[in-house]
Amino acid sequence: MFNDIGPLELVTLVVLAVLVFGPEKLPKVIQDVTRTIRKIREFSESAKADIREELGPEFKDFEFEDLNPKTFIRKQLDNDELGLKEIRNGFDLKKEMAEVTDAVHGRESETPSSGSSSSSAGSAGGTVDMTKKREKPAPEERPPFDADAT
Numbered sequence: 281m282f283n284d285i286g287p288l289e290l291v292t293l294v295v296l297a298v299l300v301f302g303p304e305k306l307p308k309v310i311q312d313v314t315r316t317i318r319k320i321r322e323f324s325e326s327a328k329a330d331i332r333e334e335l336g337p338e339f340k341d342f343e344f345e346d347l348n349p350k351t352f353i354r355k356q357l358d359n360d361e362l363g364l365k366e367i368r369n370g371f372d373l374k375k376e377m378a379e380v381t382d383a384v385h386g387r388e389s390e391t392p393s394s395g396s397s398s399s400s401a402g403s404a405g406g407t408v409d410m411t412k413k414r415e416k417p418a419p420e421e422r423p424p425f426d427a428d429a430t
Contacts, residue, residue, distance in 0.1 A: 285293075301309050328344060335342060346352050 297309075298306060332339065332342060346355060
């Protein structure tokens with residue numbers, strides 16, 4: 281709960297508590313605070329038990345921590361039913377980037393690609409011309425119409 285409190289901060293809190301409550305009342309205040317925290321925990325556990333009882337036996341394994349979005353997503357991604365680990369292991373970013381770089385520079389890639397990114401680029405003889413060349417239309421020909429440009 282208080283994992284990020286350092287020793288200096290803890291000493292500061294103790295000194296502040298002694299100054300505010302005084303050395304005579306401090307043990308009584310600490311007992312009251314711990315009793316209140318204990319009652320809140322008991323109330324929370326009781327509420328969780330009531331909710332589980334109301335949900336029925338099909339939600340017996342329900343964990344309230346799963347209501348936190350980060351925990352829920354992490355638990356779902358760690359679940360191997362979706363096959364995400366196979367997809368993650370089958371994806372080699374360095375290889376894909378090397379293939380794209382080779383295609384842009386007009387070089388043949390060393391390994392044959394099973395992906396569609398270089399197979400469409402390799403259909404025109406393995407090289408891709410990335411330079412802009414304007415073809416002059418014939419005088420009687422109309423220039424091409426670009427609906428997105430208007």
